[in-house]
Amino acid sequence: MASTRKDIWALVDANPWHDTIQAYARAVEVMQSRQPEDPTGWVYQAAIHGTYAAPPAGAQWNECQHANWFFLPWHRMYLYYFERIVRAASGDATFALPYWNYDQPSPRNTLPTPFRQPSRPAASTNPLFLPPPRRSRGIVQGGRLSPFVTSSRSALSQRSFSGPPGPGFGGVRRAPIGFDGTFGAVEQTPHNDIHVQIGGANVGMCQGGMMIDPNCAALDPIFWLHHCNVDRLWNRWIALGGGRANPTDAEWLNQSFSFHDENGVVVSLTCAQVVDAATQLDYVYDDDVQPSAVLMSPEPPIQPESVRPPRMMAASEQPVELSGQSASVQLAVPVATHAAMTTEAVAEATTVGDAAVYLNVEDIEAERNPGVVYGVFLNAPPEADETERARYHVGNITVFGIELANRDEPHRGVPGFRHTFDITQVVADLARSGNWDPNDIKVTFEPIAPIAEDVMESPLSDLAPVAAERPVRIGRVSLFMA
Numbered sequence: 239m240a241s242t243r244k245d246i247w248a249l250v251d252a253n254p255w256h257d258t259i260q261a262y263a264r265a266v267e268v269m270q271s272r273q274p275e276d277p278t279g280w281v282y283q284a285a286i287h288g289t290y291a292a293p294p295a296g297a298q299w300n301e302c303q304h305a306n307w308f309f310l311p312w313h314r315m316y317l318y319y320f321e322r323i324v325r326a327a328s329g330d331a332t333f334a335l336p337y338w339n340y341d342q343p344s345p346r347n348t349l350p351t352p353f354r355q356p357s358r359p360a361a362s363t364n365p366l367f368l369p370p371p372r373r374s375r376g377i378v379q380g381g382r383l384s385p386f387v388t389s390s391r392s393a394l395s396q397r398s399f400s401g402p403p404g405p406g407f408g409g410v411r412r413a414p415i416g417f418d419g420t421f422g423a424v425e426q427t428p429h430n431d432i433h434v435q436i437g438g439a440n441v442g443m444c445q446g447g448m449m450i451d452p453n454c455a456a457l458d459p460i461f462w463l464h465h466c467n468v469d470r471l472w473n474r475w476i477a478l479g480g481g482r483a484n485p486t487d488a489e490w491l492n493q494s495f496s497f498h499d500e501n502g503v504v505v506s507l508t509c510a511q512v513v514d515a516a517t518q519l520d521y522v523y524d525d526d527v528q529p530s531a532v533l534m535s536p537e538p539p540i541q542p543e544s545v546r547p548p549r550m551m552a553a554s555e556q557p558v559e560l561s562g563q564s565a566s567v568q569l570a571v572p573v574a575t576h577a578a579m580t581t582e583a584v585a586e587a588t589t590v591g592d593a594a595v596y597l598n599v600e601d602i603e604a605e606r607n608p609g610v611v612y613g614v615f616l617n618a619p620p621e622a623d624e625t626e627r628a629r630y631h632v633g634n635i636t637v638f639g640i641e642l643a644n645r646d647e648p649h650r651g652v653p654g655f656r657h658t659f660d661i662t663q664v665v666a667d668l669a670r671s672g673n674w675d676p677n678d679i680k681v682t683f684e685p686i687a688p689i690a691e692d693v694m695e696s697p698l699s700d701l702a703p704v705a706a707e708r709p710v711r712i713g714r715v716s717l718f719m720a
């Protein structure tokens with residue numbers, strides 16, 4: 239029988255120290271006691287994702303696939319073998335990895351309580367707990383994640399796996415070489431954003447936040463529950479139908495990756511072998527939906543699939559620097575595209591479903607990840623409250639993985655990261671409500687913090703010095719229509 243991966247908060251509600259949670263804690267402890275060269279040990283497993291340590295002979299470390307279309311299948315395989323190792327180490331033959339679905343009301347959008355307590359029943363230590371600066375102070379103190387970073391709505395609304403012209407759900411088509419600057423929609427939000435909000439600031443070489451840096455992230459036990467949720471979202475995306483499908487290209491299907499099983503034996507899987515978790519890997523999620531059930535529920539907004547090449551309609555004329563405060567930039571519309579950018583033209587094009595509109599944030603550079611998620615807002619009135627601001631929110635940018643990109647030899651000289659946001663709906667709303675003016679297109683970047691009402695200090699206060707000292711620089715912001 240297939241094993242069922244369950245919602246961690248449902249387990250906590252049933253019992254704050256549910257057997258499954260205790261089994262996980264036990265396994266983490268056992269794995270942490272193993273030697274770094276043991277493939278079933280904690281250090282080795284995390285190093286498969288990334289590490290600053292030198293690999294022992296023959297070890298396959300630093301393998302994580304990000305910013306390309308192998309992000310989802312590689313992490314699915316990684317989780318699958320990790321779960322088998324945990325199951326064996328825990329002594330619980332029925333163990334299945336829980337997932338953390340943070341896209342729910344409080345308290346489910348807070349770090350699950352077993353990860354916030356320094357001890358556990360009948361033990362003076364709790365390997366699931368990490369104090370600041372290993373995790374952000376606001377998160378450890380029970381801060382709530384903003385819906386701006388937890389929502390998978392925008393990612394799920396994508397119809398294509400890889401884009402372009404949109405970001406695609408799963409990531410751009412590219413050879414498996416790791417960070418290359420462009421992220422699929424689900425990889426950015428919620429994936430990258432959650433990494434950054436949990437992690438705190440990166441002070442370098444895993445001395446600060448863990449989740450903030452791909453080279454230390456998997457050392458934090460919450461990493462696996464976060465990725466389990468991302469894996470679950472992949473199932474949901476497929477179930478939404480409407481043309482959503484995995485790549486069928488041989489170069490994706492036949493790409494294989496190697497891991498170690500619970501006996502330390504090298505094992506390989508191809509992407510084609512992991513596209514259907516239930517039948518191929520024998521696990522399901524407790525809320526997996528059947529395609530037919532989803533079709534009955536409200537669909538995310540439909541985006542036109544355009545075949546026309548995207549045309550640049552407006553662009554910023556100077557770079558933007560983000561140092562932990564809100565910052566804005568105006569987009570200038572060149573004479574050549576002005577006629578197509580009037581309120582009437584934009585309202586018409588987006589209403590008819592004729593045009594899709596994209597915002598590109600390009601040449602994003604930083605020395606290190608300051609630990610700040612910047613929300614990107616289009617023409618948001620400065621006085622708008624959070625609920626109202628949601629109407630102008632087009633997505634988030636982070637520099638998760640910038641440390642790897644900076645030292646990624648094949649990409650030396652390619653400036654930083656790029657993000658593409660599908661802003662068709664936001665632009666359509668602005669134009670229809672008469673709030674679109676081609677002479678006043680403003681993009682605002684605003685830090686998004688966990689919400690921690692009971693805490694005196696702002697959850698961002700820890701990060702402020704790093705954000706100010708190591709700003710994120712954005713070369714250009716541009717608007718495209720396709």
Ligand SMILES: [Cu+2]
Nearest residue numbers: 429433455465
């Ligand atoms: Cu990750």
